[in-house]
Amino acid sequence: MLVPLPLILFFALAAVFAPGLPRDLPVAVVNLDGSPLSRQVVRMVDAAADVEVVEQLTTLTEARQALVAQRAYAILMIPAEMEHDLLLGQRPEIVIFSNSQLLTAGGIVARSMRTSVATFSAGVSLRLLEAQGIGTDVAMDLLTPIPVQQSPLFNPSLDYIQFLLSSVMPTVMQIFICATAVLSFSREHHSSNGMARLLRLSGTPTRAILGKLLPYTIMGSLVMLIGDVVLFSFFGASFRGNIFVFFLNGFMFILACQALGAFLALLAKDTTNGLGMMGLLVAPSFGFAGVSFPRFGMTLFAQGWAAIIPLTPYLEVRTDQTLRGAPLEYSIPSLLWLLAQLVVFAGLLWIMTYKTMRATPAAEENGVPDLAAEPQATVNQTTDIQEGRA
Amino acid sequence: MSKLRSFFSDVLGALRRLLGDENARSTMIVGILIYSVLYPQPYVGEVLRDVPVVVIDQDNSSASRTFVREMDVTEWVDVTLSVSNMDVARDAFFRRDVYGVVVIPDGFEADILASRPSPVAAFGDGSYLLIYSNVVKAVATVAGTMGAQVNYARLTARGVDDGLARTLLSPVAVTSVSVFNPQGGYASYVVPAAFVLILQQTLMMGIGLLHAGRKLPSGRRMWATILAYLGLYLLWVMFTQMLLPFLYSIPRTGDLGTLLLLAVPFLCACIAMGFAIALAIPWREGVVFFLVVMGMPLFFLSGISWPVEMIPEYLHDLSLLVPSSSAISAFVAVDQMGATAHDIAGAIQTQVALAFGYTALAVGLARLTRKTRKQPI
Incomplete structure (x- = not known):
């Protein structure tokens, strides 16, 4: 159950994002002109890879309905008498209505349609300039006096596999790893004498923690490894960094998540409470980590919240070491940040384990009962009783 | 009951x-x-504003400075750094101090004056799509507006009359309307x-x-x-x-x-x-x-x-x-x-x-x- 579930989720997500770039997104056309030139505009819009004209409508009311029912992400409206006005030099107005409630799809089709219409306009312009007796070469230069060479660094095709899938996967893994850590620790913590038994078996808190978490560390690493192998080999995501740093980062990430989960399990009153606290902290972390909406655009509170989640530094180093191919020195601050999280969470976990172990009856057998921790033991026992299932 | x-x-x-x-x-x-x-x-910020970018202005002319100023004025980016070479820009970029690099090459103004195309280059961070689109929007908008002014001046200098110049350069008006989530x-x-x-x-x-x-x-x-x-x-x-x-x-x-x-x-x-x-x-x-x-x-x-x-x-x-x-x-x-x-x-x-x-x-x-x-x- 524990290995297949994240793998199934990963393959499902991989299937979702497999196309990499959205293609042939449906749009509708309201062509009130119907002239050959207007049909040329429609053909040019349709010819773009990311857009497909699926409907020809006659009124804007119908067009609005197509947008609302999500049959189309945008509407291209060509006014009546477009060709006529164009030839008379009266600048007819072509309108693109795009659904920006669905930000990704709406944005992609709007951009593509704007480009297509601009290309059409430039073609007309060229012909008009030539008709004025301006040579083709000069006319071409006139059209784009300040051409912009755009290049998206690191992700030349603006591929969603590199952008989304490679950060969604670790987000799902973070929830998964934290949740398994909560479960594994809660089982001992919330069964009567569980921690005492753990202490007898392992002796020290450190050995107890390692014994509990290590199997899941190995399992988590295995799942992440499989996911990354698929990502970098099958999907051909680019890997430009240092493989050692990449793995170190992944390993620290897993440990930090585990320590966080286990700490929350010991802090919680019972297992479901622990899972709940974990969910609250970790489940919304995709937004906080700043993949879609960047961190520098967030409020201070959101930036602070993001700072305590292992995903945030992990994804920064991951991006540095895969897409960006940044030299090691640039990843060091984020690596240290992740290490700091690991140390803090592991420290808290150790203290909590130590306290809980001393508070259990086994500690009394060994000698001095810890009076300070006594009330906590009673609380634990009462919750155990409440927890007991019928 | x-x-x-x-x-x-x-x-x-x-x-x-x-x-x-x-x-x-x-x-x-x-x-x-x-x-x-x-x-x-x-x-809660809703819209991404003022993405920090670095400019490499190799021309350092009044035209290039206008370009930079116009870009800084847009809501999409904020020109936070101006450096002389790519190495310094790359360093700021890897540090995540800036998320875009705009290069205005030497001869930018001279090319405009000589009626030659005078390109600029924009590098955005493709690993964050929202940031990238802000950088591109800013550069493309400024290049478009400045380019239109340049063109207009060129055509009128050739004796083409006012209104006709406008029509010749953009015979079709394109309006984009975002529906449902206007901003x-x-x-x-x-x-x-x-x-x-x-x-x-x-x-x-x-x-x-x-x-x-x-x-x-x-x-x-x-x-x-x-x-x-x-x-x-x-x-x-x-x-x-x-x-x-x-x-x-x-x-x-x-x-x-x-x-x-x-x-x-x-x-x-x-x-x-x-x-x-x-x-x-x-x-x-x-x-x-x-x-x-x-x-x-x-x-x-x-x-x-x-x-x-x-x-x-x-x-x-x-x-x-x-x-x-x-x-x-x-x-x-x-x-x-x-x-x-x-x-x-x-x-x-x-x-x-x-x-x-x-x-x-x-x-x-x-x-x-x-x-x-x-x-x-």
């Missing part, structure tokens, strides 16, 4: 049990309240959708916490329990779909009748599925674990952040088995786009079918578990 009264007291009893169970309370009440404060936090706000985009999923997950978790591995109430009590959950979550629908958008200044247009027409079958489907899960996984922690892990993948199957047309058909069909997959975009259509019942008829039908399907499954599972329980005796 007395039957009705005792039914009503059963409903209250179910609610009291929910409030009395600490885990159910913290999931179905406190959790949603905390989420409604916490979840929108990353997005393209990020909170407006994510928050209404995410809370549909949050309601579904907490409702099913709560049912798991209250009923997994326990004997189900029978007969009239069962109906009272269902009605109690439905009533509570209808309040949450109002809260998350009407009050929250108001508090976060997210524009909404939906009407209450249509919202209810969708919300009731959606919640029924969730309740039925919740009971089916509680019966299938008779282990409370297991139910919570399963639902917590599933949340994020379910969001990506809803067609909000990734177009539903791009999801393989088998996966999309399979995902329809979960209420949220079709409900999220229907809720968004009603609330944010003013859809009528007719526009979302398909989604409503799916919810009704799921409600019946999971009820049948839950009844079947309940029979099965009762039988297996009896066997050992």
